[in-house]
Amino acid sequence: DRLNSLGNMALLRSADNKSNSNGMFDYKRYNLAQRVSAGSFVPKHTYDVFSKLISAEMTPDLSVWTEKDIDVHEKWVHGKLNHITQKLNQI
Numbered sequence: 001d002r003l004n005s006l007g008n009m010a011l012l013r014s015a016d017n018k019s020n021s022n023g024m025f026d027y028k029r030y031n032l033a034q035r036v037s038a039g040s041f042v043p044k045h046t047y048d049v050f051s052k053l054i055s056a057e058m059t060p061d062l063s064v065w066t067e068k069d070i071d072v073h074e075k076w077v078h079g080k081l082n083h084i085t086q087k088l089n090q091i
Contacts, residue, residue: 002067002070005070005074006073006074006077006078007069007070007071007072007073007074007075007077008065008070008073008074010043010045010046010049010050011043011045011046012032012042012043012046013040013041015040016032016035016040016042019031019035020032024064025050025063025064025065026062026063026064028050029050029051029062032046032047032050049073052069054072054073054076055072055073055075055076057072057075058072058073
């Protein structure tokens with residue numbers, strides 16, 4: 001259930017996503033860095049997620065993606081959505 005949650009999602013072009021296959025997090029991080037070096041577009045948010053730069057609350061181990069990381073990322077996304085909603089309500 002956590003695999004398909006908002007906190008476990010990132011945006012990639014189809015070809016870049018397919019190149020990750022079913023690899024583990026450390027492989028996906030390496031693969032994305034290689035794809036960026038080769039000219040693929042990876043959104044800043046996605047790069048920050050795979051680099052665990054979204055929040056200091058994320059686990060520091062860059063070789064694994066944990067349930068805590070999923071929860072922290074989901075919290076971050078909801079915070080951004082709330083901020084955008086508040087701004088829109090002020091218009």
